[in-house]
Amino acid sequence: MLPVKETEKGLVIQVRVLPRSSRCEVVGIQDGALKIKITSPPLEGKANDECVRFLADQLKIRKSQIEIIAGHKARKKTVAVSGLKKADLLSLLSPFLSSP
DSSP states (O other): OOOOOEEETTTEEEEEEOOOSSSSSSEEEETTTEEEOOOOOOSSTTHOOOOOOOHHHTTTTTTTEEEEEEEEEEEEEEEOSSOOHHHHHHHHHHHHHHHO
């Protein structure tokens, strides 16, 4: 299960990013974080930008509704998602949450 916190910034989730992967995809849940593979290298914020873009595409929201609030230089990031209710977020992520 993916822990989701509700704060004044929106919904907050943990994301574990694996840069320099062969393709962008959500792998599943690992240690309470959404595990994502992205193709960009972790240089000059490119991986962070691609992480935000990929999450926005998956959640069908604008990039401006997603903000990395912690972990800018780490693989494990804290991400705030605004404009969605907790039930909507979990519904959009449900195909990935049930995977091992």
